[in-house]
Structures are given as structure tokens and as C-alpha cells.
Amino acid sequence: MARERKFSIDELFHETNQLLLKHGYDGFTFGLLADSLNVSRGALYKYFENKDELLTNFIFYxxxxxxxxxxxxxxxxxxxxxxxxxxxxxxxxxxxxxxxxxxxxxxxxxxxxxxxxxxxxxxxxxxxxxxxxxxxxxxxxxxxxxxxxxxxxxxxxxxxxxxxxxxxxxxxxxxxxxxxxxx
Amino acid sequence: MARERKFSIDELFHETNQLLLKHGYDGFTFGLLADSLNVSRGALYKYFENKDELLTNFIFYxxxxxxxxxxxxxxxxxxxxxxxxxxxxxxxxxxxxxxxxxxxxxxxxxxxxxxxxxxxxxxxxxxxxxxxxxxxxxxxxxxxxxxxxxxxxxxxxxxxxxxxxxxxxxxxxxxxxxxxxxx
Amino acid sequence: MARERKFSIDELFHETNQLLLKHGYDGFTFGLLADSLNVSRGALYKYFENKDELLTNFIFYxxxxxxxxxxxxxxxxxxxxxxxxxxxxxxxxxxxxxxxxxxxxxxxxxxxxxxxxxxxxxxxxxxxxxxxxxxxxxxxxxxxxxxxxxxxxxxxxxxxxxxxxxxxxxxxxxxxxxxxxxx
Amino acid sequence: MARERKFSIDELFHETNQLLLKHGYDGFTFGLLADSLNVSRGALYKYFENKDELLTNFIFYxxxxxxxxxxxxxxxxxxxxxxxxxxxxxxxxxxxxxxxxxxxxxxxxxxxxxxxxxxxxxxxxxxxxxxxxxxxxxxxxxxxxxxxxxxxxxxxxxxxxxxxxxxxxxxxxxxxxxxxxxx
DNA sequence: GATGAATGAGAATTCATTCAT
DNA sequence: TATGAATGAATTCTCATTCAT
Known part of the structure; x- marks a missing residue:
């Protein structure tokens, strides 16, 4: 019913992995990730409340x-x-x-x-x-x-x-x- | 007649060392360093054109x-x-x-x-x-x-x-x- | 055969009242209201074109x-x-x-x-x-x-x-x- | 020695007063204030760590x-x-x-x-x-x-x-x- | 009718850097 | 030299609103 997702959590994690290793903790930003996924920054906030939550989840995973x-x-x-x-x-x-x-x-x-x-x-x-x-x-x-x-x-x-x-x-x-x- | 320096490069490097190890590259700021040395941010720019130059110099040293x-x-x-x-x-x-x-x-x-x-x-x-x-x-x-x-x-x-x-x-x-x- | 409404305008107004008094004009959001009613944000836009229209209607009511x-x-x-x-x-x-x-x-x-x-x-x-x-x-x-x-x-x-x-x-x-x- | 201030705290408070009464708590922003004073947002942060601190100080005053x-x-x-x-x-x-x-x-x-x-x-x-x-x-x-x-x-x-x-x-x-x- | 995704604009905040004195 | 002001760009985060299904 709802619009189709432009990206999956898997893709998101995959890009996160790349960017995190490349730029480090401080260098990693939602902007970077959003660009990689061709989505708006805002969209990411639907899935993770903030950068730290995203990274924590990702690394735990x-x-x-x-x-x-x-x-x-x-x-x-x-x-x-x-x-x-x-x-x-x-x-x-x-x-x-x-x-x-x-x-x-x-x-x-x-x-x-x-x-x-x-x-x-x-x-x-x-x-x-x-x-x-x-x-x-x-x-x-x-x-x-x-x-x-x-x-x-x-x-x-x-x-x-x-x-x-x-x-x-x-x-x-x-x-x-x-x-x-x-x- | 020149005004006396308020800090020596040695002190500067010493504080840089502390702060750099404590806060990492991104966490290290001129503000932090200026505070440690009780000088203004601006003063530091007299010695190093920018953060990276300072750090490069320091680490080389x-x-x-x-x-x-x-x-x-x-x-x-x-x-x-x-x-x-x-x-x-x-x-x-x-x-x-x-x-x-x-x-x-x-x-x-x-x-x-x-x-x-x-x-x-x-x-x-x-x-x-x-x-x-x-x-x-x-x-x-x-x-x-x-x-x-x-x-x-x-x-x-x-x-x-x-x-x-x-x-x-x-x-x-x-x-x-x-x-x-x-x- | 139309799908049954998940909420009535009465309920909507009732929740609006609560939330508006609690959070004030700026603090009141469609997100808050949607959550209270257990509906999606989007659904609210079926009834009111935007926040101001909703509030205007409500207060007039x-x-x-x-x-x-x-x-x-x-x-x-x-x-x-x-x-x-x-x-x-x-x-x-x-x-x-x-x-x-x-x-x-x-x-x-x-x-x-x-x-x-x-x-x-x-x-x-x-x-x-x-x-x-x-x-x-x-x-x-x-x-x-x-x-x-x-x-x-x-x-x-x-x-x-x-x-x-x-x-x-x-x-x-x-x-x-x-x-x-x-x- | 330092550059001359572009605005005084008095002017700042005066504008704050105007804007606060006009726009209310939520409507008052650093952007608005900065514009009123013809300064950059950043400049205001030199004097007050954040909006709430500014407003608290102002109102106490x-x-x-x-x-x-x-x-x-x-x-x-x-x-x-x-x-x-x-x-x-x-x-x-x-x-x-x-x-x-x-x-x-x-x-x-x-x-x-x-x-x-x-x-x-x-x-x-x-x-x-x-x-x-x-x-x-x-x-x-x-x-x-x-x-x-x-x-x-x-x-x-x-x-x-x-x-x-x-x-x-x-x-x-x-x-x-x-x-x-x-x- | 309803959903949940996505957008995009705006606000807060932080800093590296520049500049007038 | 040193100061303290100011700038401006980058970043985080929040929503109102739009849209495809």
C-alpha cells in the first residue's frame, strides 16, 4: 500500500560499512550516507533516531x-x-x-x-x-x-x-x- | 621590545600531545588547545596556519x-x-x-x-x-x-x-x- | 464497501484538544496526533489539508x-x-x-x-x-x-x-x- | 586590541525583547535575532551557549x-x-x-x-x-x-x-x- | 481511505578561519 | 604579537507536507 522503499536496511548497512571504514567515526555523517543511498537525510531518521543509534545497531549486527x-x-x-x-x-x-x-x-x-x-x-x-x-x-x-x-x-x-x-x-x-x- | 610570548612551542606541543591522544584527530580543536594554554584561538594561528599544519608539525616533531x-x-x-x-x-x-x-x-x-x-x-x-x-x-x-x-x-x-x-x-x-x- | 474509518472526527478533536493544551501551538504536531489516534500521519491529511486548517477548524468548533x-x-x-x-x-x-x-x-x-x-x-x-x-x-x-x-x-x-x-x-x-x- | 563589537548586550536584549514578544518562545530563533542585529548566527553563540540560556538570562535580567x-x-x-x-x-x-x-x-x-x-x-x-x-x-x-x-x-x-x-x-x-x- | 516512505526546508549548534585593533 | 569578534560552512535533527501503492 505504501510507497516502495528506495533502499533496504541491508543496503544501508552495506554503505554504512564502506563509509565508516573510509571516514571513521567522526567523518561518517548522515549526509554522506544519504548521498550514497540517493535518499534525503531525513529519510534515514525514519529508521534510526540518530547517528549513534545507527552505528551502534550496525556494529552490533x-x-x-x-x-x-x-x-x-x-x-x-x-x-x-x-x-x-x-x-x-x-x-x-x-x-x-x-x-x-x-x-x-x-x-x-x-x-x-x-x-x-x-x-x-x-x-x-x-x-x-x-x-x-x-x-x-x-x-x-x-x-x-x-x-x-x-x-x-x-x-x-x-x-x-x-x-x-x-x-x-x-x-x-x-x-x-x-x-x-x-x- | 617585542612582547613576550605567552607560551612556548614546547608547551604547545606538550598540550597538543595530551589533547590529541585524549580526543583524537577530529576531537582535537584549536579551542581546546587555546584553553589549555590560556591564550586566544587567534594567537595559535600566528604559529600555524591551520589545524592540520599544527598537527603535521607536531607529529613530525x-x-x-x-x-x-x-x-x-x-x-x-x-x-x-x-x-x-x-x-x-x-x-x-x-x-x-x-x-x-x-x-x-x-x-x-x-x-x-x-x-x-x-x-x-x-x-x-x-x-x-x-x-x-x-x-x-x-x-x-x-x-x-x-x-x-x-x-x-x-x-x-x-x-x-x-x-x-x-x-x-x-x-x-x-x-x-x-x-x-x-x- | 468503503473501509471503515479508524477514527471519528470527534475522537480527533478530543485528542487535538488534549495535545494542544499540553504542548501549545508550536508543540502540537501531526505526528503527536497521529500517534494518539493510532493512525498514520498521512491519514490526517485526508481530513485537513494542513496543521493550521485542522487547528482552525477545531477551535472554531x-x-x-x-x-x-x-x-x-x-x-x-x-x-x-x-x-x-x-x-x-x-x-x-x-x-x-x-x-x-x-x-x-x-x-x-x-x-x-x-x-x-x-x-x-x-x-x-x-x-x-x-x-x-x-x-x-x-x-x-x-x-x-x-x-x-x-x-x-x-x-x-x-x-x-x-x-x-x-x-x-x-x-x-x-x-x-x-x-x-x-x- | 580586538575588533570592535558590532552589537552590545543591551542591543541584543532589546531585540530579544521585541522578537520574543512578537514571535513567542518557539517562534523566537537565533536566526531572527542575528538578522535583527545584522550579525551571523555564530556570533551570538559567543555570548550565549544556546537559545534557552539567552532567554533565561534575558528574562532574569x-x-x-x-x-x-x-x-x-x-x-x-x-x-x-x-x-x-x-x-x-x-x-x-x-x-x-x-x-x-x-x-x-x-x-x-x-x-x-x-x-x-x-x-x-x-x-x-x-x-x-x-x-x-x-x-x-x-x-x-x-x-x-x-x-x-x-x-x-x-x-x-x-x-x-x-x-x-x-x-x-x-x-x-x-x-x-x-x-x-x-x- | 489509509499507509508508510520520502522530501526538503529550517533551526540549533560547532568550529576552522579571518580580521580589525 | 596577541586579542577577541565575527564569519560561514558543515552537521544534526525535526517536521510539515507530498506521494506511490
Whole structure:
């Protein structure tokens, strides 16, 4: 009965993603988004009361998607398989880390997203424990650091355009056995 | 007979540092800085044509300071000593990484700062080469990744407040020999 | 076979009344009204071309209702009875005064409502004349002031919550014989 | 040293007064005011953080001016003189009543201005008491109503342009001895 | 008749920047 | 040099109103 929508929430989220990564939290504006979608600013306010609500919703949505996939780590048999799964997942969702950082800038959500981050870590406790039980992971290293390290590795800027395969396998090697030889 | 300056560039840079880290690129304003220094906005424009020029100058200055110290790595004898020196330096200049990220947001400076980052890496080529010559560093890992990894490690958020000494020594261990056992 | 109306004009006017008194002319919006009636904004535009038309219609309607009752003043025998009737009527329609003030804010209706106000006064000429003929009302006081005074008395804010009966009888006393003693 | 001001706070308040009375609380905008003063909107924000702060300040200022004059009522000898003084004052500050009503619309100031109104009444307790002591004012009428009535009388709209002198003396007559004859 | 989308104009507010003194 | 004023552009947000279904 009503007029047909000029854009879907999916499209809106898609554009939001692009613009957010490109311009950052402060640089992202309703004007930018409206232009991307070829709609008026006002139209966006029908769906989200303000910028922060939009971004909060969007990032929660993305995080949920990511956590859903992360959950599948439990389907992998053995620590090594889980490790590979995790790295592959992280590398195919590079932007999630950036979004999380952006999320932390949204005023009023500090705890909310702090918690989310925390949850994600919690989520991987099983994986860590398994690694330590299997004697694969060094028991002396704090769990938080292990996870932090793995997640962080995705953020190392590849300024020199080293081929992805080399890059990724090197990272795995460092994570596993470090950059020092055993001599 | 000139009127005495109400503030020195040192003070200006010091406040800039504080405010920039606290509020980020967009959040940093001349108003904020002027208030911190108890001067008028207008006065700041006598020294820097605009916000971006100020920030560019400031970050270059900081980077120079850092590079100066980094240069001292050559005074260290042997790769192991240089490695320790580098890590200690990075951990005592945590904010440099943040400033670099901020620098990348300044429009028109993309390459400029890309280059600076690049230079810093260049700077450490000697260190890397030494490590590989001494047979300490795995020769298969790209130099850029080695440095990237080392620098990045400082940015892993210690959400669970693990004591610094444990944190740092664990990081060193991972960098050296990874998080996997050798079994 | 037409779809049944989801709301009657009576309901619409009733809600308009509430909202108008609560939020004032500027604060009253179609959105507010639509929500109260559980209809869409758009639906309201089927009945009234715009906000001002709605409010104009509504206030005219209310005024008509009020004038209808006011007309009954002629049924009262004698000036004293008419006086009591009038006061009782005014006190039981406190909001009419507010609506009239609001009406004066509607752009383009200045004269229209000026006239309406005027008419109401005209309406009570008979009452005034009777009072003066009966020698009850001081002939020196302009008719407009007599009516203005009576109507205005309803608008005195009772900040200290003096009981209505005391309040009203005191007002009557002032209107009749003033607040000064006769000494 | 700095540029000369294009407008003074006095001019600003003067224009505010005009515009506020003409357009009401909602209708009053910084744009309107800026235009009146031939300045940019932005300039106004140097003096007042926002519309409400401006209006609050302005109205407080006006009220203070008024209360200052009101205080002089104590210089008048005897109740009759005070009564005349009060009426003359009120009639020469017709707009104060309107401003007070507007003040009540400013969100967050409800109590603040409620109190101010209250204070003004308190201020006149002495006058009322004197009137009752001298046996001039009917002791049965609540003080609040006496004052309310006096203040309110200024607000009766003189739609028919009755000459001020007649209007005012008639009002005084009604206040003193009512509109009824003594028969 | 009714809906819900979309528009577009206007208002508040913030700042980088310019300018007269 | 420094000041404090003023500007103007950008941004957020709110509605009255229009429109396709």
C-alpha cells in the first residue's frame, strides 16, 4: 500500500560499512550516507533516531554475524584445526577489528562494547583451554595475551605489499614458533 | 621590545600531545588547545596556519624525537642487545603508534606519513639484517612483517590488567619462540 | 464497501484538544496526533489539508460549542441570574480562553479570530445592557472592560492552591464590589 | 586590541525583547535575532551557549529590573499611595507578564521561574498586610488572589481601543469597588 | 481511505578561519 | 604579537507536507 522503499536496511548497512571504514567515526555523517543511498537525510531518521543509534545497531549486527561464525570453531576437531579455523576467520574479517575500535568511540556505549569484546574472548576460552590441555600452547602465557596476539596480527599493516600467502603463513609461523631460530 | 610570548612551542606541543591522544584527530580543536594554554584561538594561528599544519608539525616533531632515540640502537652490541633495546624503547613510547595512526587521518598527508613510517622501518633494516646474519632471525620471514609484528605488539589491549612484567615478558617470549610448544 | 474509518472526527478533536493544551501551538504536531489516534500521519491529511486548517477548524468548533451554551444566558431571568450563569459557564470552560490565545498564533487567522472574539463579546451585549438598565452595573465602566474583566478572572493562576470554593466566591466578590472596603 | 563589537548586550536584549514578544518562545530563533542585529548566527553563540540560556538570562535580567522598581513601593507612604504606585508600575511594564509566561515554557527552568514569580508575590506581602491593617482591603479575600487580580488586570485585551485613561481608571474602579453598584 | 516512505526546508549548534585593533 | 569578534560552512535533527501503492 505504501510507497516502495528506495533502499533496504541491508543496503544501508552495506554503505554504512564502506563509509565508516573510509571516514571513521567522526567523518561518517548522515549526509554522506544519504548521498550514497540517493535518499534525503531525513529519510534515514525514519529508521534510526540518530547517528549513534545507527552505528551502534550496525556494529552490533556485524559483531553478531561474526560471533555466529566464531561459534563454529567448536565444530572443528582438535586444537590445530581450531587454530587454523580461527586464523582463517580472522583474516577474512579484517574489518571487524576496526569496527570494534570505532564502536569504542560511540559515547554511552563504553561498557556495552567493552562487554562485547570481553564476550568474544570468553567465547574462545574453550579453544585456549584445549590448546593448553593438548600441550600445544605454552601454559605460561596468559590467555588474554594469546587471543590478543592472534587478533592483533590481522592489523599489522602490509605496507610493502607482500603476497598474502607469504604474509599469512609467516604470521602463522611467528604465532606458533616465533621469529627466532631455535639455536 | 617585542612582547613576550605567552607560551612556548614546547608547551604547545606538550598540550597538543595530551589533547590529541585524549580526543583524537577530529576531537582535537584549536579551542581546546587555546584553553589549555590560556591564550586566544587567534594567537595559535600566528604559529600555524591551520589545524592540520599544527598537527603535521607536531607529529613530525615527535617522530623525530623517536627516531633520534631509535638511532641509538646501533650503539648496542649484538642482535640480542639490540632486540632488547628496541622492545624497551617501543614499550616506553606506546603513544607513538597512536600518533602515527592519527597522522594518517590528516588529509593531504597520506604519502608523507606513509613515507615516514617507511623510513622508520628502513632505519631498522640494519637490525634485522644483523639478526638474520647472526642466524637468530628466521630468514624466511619478511623483514616488514618482523618489524610490523614487533611494533604492533605494543598495541595489544591489556583488558584484563595482567601485570606489566608478565605481559611484557610473555610478549617477548611469543615474539621469540611463539606461543606453541615445541612438541 | 468503503473501509471503515479508524477514527471519528470527534475522537480527533478530543485528542487535538488534549495535545494542544499540553504542548501549545508550536508543540502540537501531526505526528503527536497521529500517534494518539493510532493512525498514520498521512491519514490526517485526508481530513485537513494542513496543521493550521485542522487547528482552525477545531477551535472554531470549540468556540461554536461554547457560544451555543453561552446563548442560553438569555434563558436566565434577571441580571443576577445571568451573571451567575455566566461565571459558572466560564469557570467550567477554563480552556476556552487558552484556545483563543492559541488561535491568535495561527498565521493568517488574525482577523478571523479577532472577529470571533469580538462576536462573543457582541453576544453578551444584551447581558451588559440589562445590567446597566437594572442599575446593577456601573454605567461608567466600558462594556468591553466589564466582559474582559469577567473572562480574564478565570485566568488568574491559583499558585497557592486556595480551595476552589473560596477562590471562586472571592472572585465574584471582587467583580461585584471590589477588593476595597467601603469605608 | 580586538575588533570592535558590532552589537552590545543591551542591543541584543532589546531585540530579544521585541522578537520574543512578537514571535513567542518557539517562534523566537537565533536566526531572527542575528538578522535583527545584522550579525551571523555564530556570533551570538559567543555570548550565549544556546537559545534557552539567552532567554533565561534575558528574562532574569528583565525581572530583576522590574523587582528593583517594585522594591520602591516601600518608599510610598500609606496603602493608597502604594496601591497607586503598584498599578502605575504594572501598567508601565505590561510585557513583564508575558515574559513570565514565556519563561515558564523554557524547559528546565520550571521551578526557577516558579520561584521567581513566588518571590515577586512575597515581595508584596507587606503591601497587602498594610492594606488589611489599615482596614482598606477586605480581609476575607486571599492575598494571592488580590495580587493575582491586580497583575492580571493589565492583561485584559483592549480590543475596542478604549482610551488608556478611561481604561485605567475604570480598572482601578473595578479593583477598588467592583463593577456593581451599591444598591 | 489509509499507509508508510520520502522530501526538503529550517533551526540549533560547532568550529576552522579571518580580521580589525 | 596577541586579542577577541565575527564569519560561514558543515552537521544534526525535526517536521510539515507530498506521494506511490
Amino acid at each position: 556485524e559483531m553478531d554475524q561474526f560471533l555466529l561464525k566464531l561459534k563454529q570453531i567448536d565444530d572443528q576437531q582438535g586444537f590445530e584445526a581450531q587454530f587454523d579455523f580461527l586464523l582463517q576467520l580472522i583474516f577474512s574479517h579484517v574489518d571487524i577489528q576496526k569496527l570494534i575500535k570505532i564502536a569504542q568511540q560511540i559515547p554511552g556505549n563504553e561498557e556495552k562494547f567493552g562487554k562485547l569484546h570481553f564476550d568474544m574472548y570468553q567465547y574462545l576460552q574453550g579453544f585456549i583451554e584445549l590448546g593448553k590441555q593438548e600441550g600445544k600452547l605454552k601454559s605460561t602465557i596468559p590467555n588474554a595475551l594469546i587471543l590478543g596476539y592472534i587478533f592483533q596480527s590481522v592489523a599489522i599493516p602490509n605496507h610493502f605489499d607482500i603476497p598474502t600467502s607469504v604474509w599469512v603463513s609467516s604470521i602463522k609461523e611467528i604465532i606458533r614458533h616465533g621469529m627466532f631460530t631455535n639455536t | 615527535e617522530m623525530d624525537q623517536f627516531l633520534l632515540k631509535l638511532k641509538q640502537i646501533d650503539d648496542q652490541q649484538g642482535f640480542e642487545a639490540q632486540f632488547d633495546f628496541l622492545l624497551q624503547l617501543i614499550f616506553s613510547h606506546v603513544d607513538i603508534q597512536k600518533l602515527i595512526k592519527i597522522a594518517q587521518q590528516i588529509p593531504g598527508n597520506e604519502e608523507k606519513f606513509g613515507k615516514l613510517h617507511f623510513d622508520m622501518y628502513q632505519y631498522l633494516q640494519g637490525f634485522i639484517e644483523l639478526g638474520k646474519q647472526e642466524g637468530k632471525l628466521k630468514s624466511t620471514i619478511p623483514n616488514a612483517l618482523i618489524l610490523g609484528y614487533i611494533f604492533q605488539s605494543v598495541a595489544i589491549p591489556n583488558h584484563f590488567d595482567i601485570p606489566t612484567s608478565v605481559w611484557v615478558s610473555s610478549i617477548k617470549e611469543i615474539i621469540r619462540h611463539g606461543m606453541f610448544t615445541n612438541t | 470549540e468556540m461554536d460549542q461554547f457560544l451555543l451554551k453561552l446563548k442560553q444566558i438569555d434563558d436566565q431571568q434577571g441580571f443576577e441570574a445571568q451573571f451567575d450563569f455566566l461565571l459558572q459557564l466560564i469557570f467550567s470552560h477554563v480552556d476556552i480562553q487558552k484556545l483563543i490565545k492559541i488561535a491568535q498564533q495561527i498565521p493568517g487567522n488574525e482577523e478571523k479570530f479577532g472577529k470571533l472574539h469580538f462576536d462573543m463579546y457582541q453576544y453578551l451585549q444584551g447581558f451588559i445592557e440589562l445590567g446597566k438598565q437594572e442599575g446593577k452595573l456601573k454605567s461608567t465602566i466600558p462594556n468591553a472592560l466589564i466582559l474582559g474583566y469577567i473572562f480574564q478572572s478565570v485566568a488568574i493562576p491559583n499558585h497557592f492552591d486556595i480551595p476552589t470554593s473560596v477562590w471562586v466566591s472571592s472572585i465574584k466578590e471582587i467583580i461585584r464590589h471590589g477588593m476595597f472596603t467601603n469605608t | 528583565e525581572m530583576d529590573q522590574f523587582l528593583l522598581k517594585l522594591k520602591q513601593i516601600d518608599d510610598q507612604q500609606g496603602f493608597e499611595a502604594q496601591f497607586d504606585f503598584l498599578l502605575q508600575l504594572i501598567f508601565s511594564h505590561v510585557d513583564i507578564q508575558k515574559l513570565i509566561k514565556i519563561a515558564q515554557q523554557i524547559p528546565g527552568n520550571e521551578e526557577k521561574f516558579g520561584k521567581l514569580h513566588f518571590d515577586m508575590y512575597q515581595y508584596l506581602q507587606g503591601f497587602i498586610e498594610l492594606g488589611k491593617q489599615e482596614g482598606k482591603l477586605k480581609s476575607t479575600i486571599p492575598n494571592a488572589l488580590i495580587l493575582g487580580y491586580i497583575f492580571q488586570s493589565v492583561a485584559i485585551p483592549n480590543h475596542f481601543d478604549i482610551p488608556t485613561s478611561v481604561w485605567v481608571s475604570s480598572i482601578k474602579e473595578i479593583i477598588r469597588h467592583g463593577m456593581f453598584t451599591n444598591t
